[in-house]
Amino acid sequence: MPRLRRLRPRRVVQDQDDRLSALPEELIRLILSRLDTRSALSTAVLARRWARLPRDLPAYDLRVGDILPPQYDQTVALRRRNLPRDTAQARVLDSLMASCEVSTMRAFEDGITGFLEGDARRCVNTLRLEFFHTHDGGRIVDRLIADAVGVWGVQDLEVVVRPASQEHEPWPAYSFPHDRLKDGHWSRLHSLTIGNCMLPPRLHCYDTLTKLVLRDMPASTPVGVYERALSECNQLQVLHLTSCSCVEDRLVVCSQIRELVVEACSFMVIELQDLPMLAHLACRTNTVELVFGSVPCLTHTNLTFFVEEDILVLPPLPHHHDQLNHFLGMSPTMGNLVIRFTGPKMWIGANKLYEPLLHLKRLLVADLPSNWDVSWTRTLLMAAPSLEALHINVAHSELPETYGIIWSIRSQKQCHPHMKELVMIGFTLTRLQMEFLKYIVTACTSLQRLVLLKDGHVRYNGLWDWDMVRGLEECNWRDHDKRRLRRLIKSGPNPLVELILG
Structure with a gap:
């Protein structure tokens, strides 16, 4: 009979065997860096050693949306x-939404209170804060902002008030707690983002502020608020206006800023009066008319034009064409240009530009309707003698190509010795596209690369850079079409052009 082996009792892990605390500090910090702020702060309950590490995180993201129930977003x-x-059902849903906002914000404030009552010795560079504005005026939020800027040394601050339901009367707009900051503390901020709340009253105190982002400013905002931000922030380099409204319809921009972004705003007119240092400009909105004064250093531009009409009319609207023409003529140093045409009706003119774009190297014409005559882009090509890369994204249109713009200066010939690359997405070998391609192959004597894609899209890398990406599906090209394109290339001055079809 086999002998029974006596089992030894397992050694109970003692309290002092804290294996999580025994991990190398570099590994703990790596784990914390992969977590969101809420999860990183929650790791304090795992081990004694972890409890002191989350305060060393360089950025905190405290957002009320992270603790809202999933049903709330579905209801919204x-x-x-x-x-x-x-x-009746709509009123019930609105009441439930309002109740959810109040209870969630209460829990959010309780969490912030406990967070502030802990160890305050933190070194934080960035704080992003999102909350609902409540009836108490956001006293806990005010305290958090004051501690973040005054004690922690936050330099990059984002304060966004999340829109609440309309079940109750709206509270007064949340005001940035400027008075809670002690003298000199506001000078620590380098970047400030304000969303759906009022700007600080004395912006001249923020003498180190280099970036200001204004989002969802209410329609009651006076135009002087925006102009005051430009005049009082002496070190301001970057200004972004997103979904901003105003009681007046004209904004005059006169500043030393280097970057201006206007997106989805309701200004009727933005006058760039005197911007001697402006290098980056993006205007992506459907109601803004740009009036250009002095922009001598502009190099990177992104323009989106939108017209809310249904039928394409020929000839094109002269006012809009003059606006684009005048803008391009006032930007002699431009190096990168993105032009997008969106909306049910797009316009463009075919006249020569007033002034040449001597420094333009890269040009993207995006969302060009397929019913247009693509050779319209020769207007820009002829005005840009240094252009090296022309990228065109042709969007699908239900209208036949014969409804396109008829280019009025086809007979003009010009050599483009610096043009090296043409990429066209949405190429379908139509008559007008082939005529434009023939012009490119003939006139661009240094052409090296020709990419023609039936399917694809533009991948934007920020506002002023992009990549042309081919579609996922394989596009079959007939042998007859391939031979036709190769014969076209051989007829030009450079028969060794690389041809890529997709």
Whole structure:
């Protein structure tokens, strides 16, 4: 009979065997860096040693949206679509949304209170804060902002008030707690983002502020608020205006800023009066008319034009064409240019530009309707003698190509010795596209690369850089079409052009 082996009792892990605390500090910091702020702070309950490490995180993201129940966002989506149609049910949903906002914000404030009552010895560079504005004026939020800027040394601050439901009367707009900051503390901020709340009253105190982002400013905002930000922030280099409204319809920009972004704003006119240092400009909105004064250093530009009409009219609207023409003529140093045409009706002119774009190297014409005559882009090509890369994204249109713009200066010939690359997405071998391709092959004597893609998209790398990406599906090219394109290339001055079809 086999002998029974006596089992030894397992050694109970003692309290002092804290294996999580025994991990190397570099590994703990690596783990914390991969977590969001809420999860990183929660790791304090795992081990004694971890409890002191989250305060060393360089950035905190404290957002009330992270603790909202999933049903809340679903309800918001329904109400934005004006659903349900039944008034009684809609009132019930609005009441539930308002109750959820109040209870969630209460829990959010309790969490911030506990967070502030802990070890305050923190060294934080960035704080991003999102919350609902409540009836108490956000006293806990005010305290958090004051501690972050005054004690922690935050330099990059984002304060966004999340829009609440309309179940109750709206509270007064949240005001940035300037008075809670002690003298000199506001000078620590280098970047400030304000969303759906009022700007600080004395912006001249923020003498180190280099970037200002204003989002969702209410329609009651006086135009002087925006102009005051430009005049009082002497070190300001970057200004972004996103979904901003104003009681007046004209904004005059006169500053030393280097970057200006206007997106989805309701200004009728933005006058760039005197911007001697402006190098980066993006205007992506459907109601803004740009009036250009002095922009002598502009190099990177992104323009999106939108017209809310249904039928394409020929000839094109002269006012809009003059606006684009005048802008391009006032930007002699431009190196990168993105032009997008969106909306049910797009316009463009075919006249020569007033002034040449002597420094333009890269040009993207995006969302060009397929019913247009693509050779319109020769207008820009002829005005840019140094252009090296022309990228065109042709969007699908239900209208036949014969409804396109008829280019009025086809007979003009010009050599483009610096043009090295043409990439066209949405190439379909139509008559007008082939005529434009023939012109490129003939006139661009240094052409090295010709990429023609039936399917693809533009991948934007920020506002002023992009990549042309081919579609995922394989596009079959007939042998007859391939031979036709190769014969076209051989007929030009450079028969060794690389041809890529996709």
